[in-house]
Amino acid sequence: MGITAWLAVGVFAGVYVLIATEWVHRVKAALGGAVIMLALGVTDAEHAFFSEEAGIDWNVIFLLLGMMLMVSVLKRTGVFEYIAIWAAKRARGKPYRLMVLLILATAVLSPWLDNVTTVLLIAPVTILVCNKLGLPVVPYLIAEVMACNISGAATLIGDPPNIIIGSRAGLSFNDFLLHMTPIVVVLMVVFVLMSRVMFRKAFRYDPERVKSVMEMDERAAIKDPRLLKLSGIVLLAVMAGFVLHTTFHIEPSVVAISGGLVLLALSRLDAEKVARDVEWETLAFFTGLFVMVGAMVRIGVIGDLGEMAAEATEGELLGTSMALIFGSVVPSAFIDNIPFVASVSPIVSEIVSSAGGTSEAGMLWWSFALGADLGGNATIIASSANVVVVGIAEREGHHISFWQFSRYGLVVTAVTTVIAAVYVWLRYFALA
Known part of the structure; x- marks a missing residue:
C-alpha cells in the first residue's frame, strides 16, 4: 500500500479507537474523520457525495429518514404503548419469556422488512415495556438487534x-x-437459548409492577384511532413496496421516504414537531462513516482484503468458502457491512467465474452472505441496525457502550459463524 492508503487506514483506526473508548462522542469522531479524509485528499467531494461505490450511501440515509418520519407519526397514536402493554401481559411479566417474545417478533418482521426498519418499529415498544416492568432496557435492545x-x-x-x-x-x-x-432458523433457535444465559442478570421479576401492568387495559392507550388507521395503511403499502421493489425497479429508499412524506402530509401534524423526533445524530454518524469507508474503498484497501482472502485458498472450493465466511466476518465487524459487501462482491464474482460458474461454485455467494450478515453482530458500528438502536437508546437516556455491545456481540458472532460454516460444509460438500 502507498502512503495515501496508510494515511486512510491510520485515520480510520484512530476514529475507531475514539468510538471504542468513548473519549469523543461517536458522531464527532465519525464526522471529524470524514473531514480529515477530505482534507488529506484521500477522497474528494465528487467521490464522497456522488460516487455509488466510494461515497455516502444516500439510499441508506433516505431509507432511514423515511422510516424515522413514519415512526415519529406512529408514536403519536399510542400504538407503541398498546403493543408494550399487550406484550407484557402476554408474557405475564416473566422477563425471559418477554425477551423471547420480542426476539420472535423481530425475527418474523426482519426478513420481510429491512433490519433497520424492523428495529425502528420494535425498539420504542421494547423501551416502553421494560420501563413498565422495571427491567433494564439495554440487554433487551441488544438481544433484539442481534x-x-x-x-x-x-x-x-x-x-x-x-x-x-x-x-x-x-x-x-x-x-x-x-x-x-x-x-x-437454526441460528435463531441457538440464539434464543444463548440469550437465557447471556442476559440472565437482566431477568428481574417485580411482582408489584407486574400486577399493575396486568391490570392495565391496552385499548385505552390508543390516542388517535384515525391516525392509527391511516398509519397502518401507509405502513402496509411501504412493506409491500419493500417486498416488490425488485419487480418494479424502485429503490427501498424511494419507497421509505415517499411513505414518510405522504404520512406526514396526511397526518395533519406539525411537521416541525415530527421532525424533532428524527434521529439526526444517527444520520450524521452514518454520513461520516460512509465517507471514511468510501475513502478506503476508493484507494483499494477494502478490495485488497477480499483479494487476500481469495488468494489464500488457491481456488479450492471448500477452502474458499470457509475463507469467505470467516474472512467476511472480520472486516464486517469493524466497518459497516454495506460498503464492505459492495466493494468485495466483484472479487467474489471473479472467483465464481474462474471456477466455471458452476452450481458448486455458486454456493460461494451463500458463504459470503453469511459471513457479512453475521459479522454485523460483532460491534455497534458493524451494521446499520446496530447504529440506529444505539441512537434510539441514547435519545431515551439509555447508554450502550462499545464494549457493552461487543461483550455479547463477539460471542454471538463467533458461535453463529461456526454453526454457519458447519452448515455450508454439510449442505454443499459432505452431503452434496
Missing part, C-alpha cells in the same frame, strides 16, 4: 448486504429462501 441481524439474512431484502449480493450474482428472492432460511 436477532434482527440474524433473521434478516434469510431473505433478499432482510439485510442490505443481501440486496447487493443478489444484484451482483443474479440471485432471486426464492434463492435466498431456499439457501439461507434453513440455517437462519
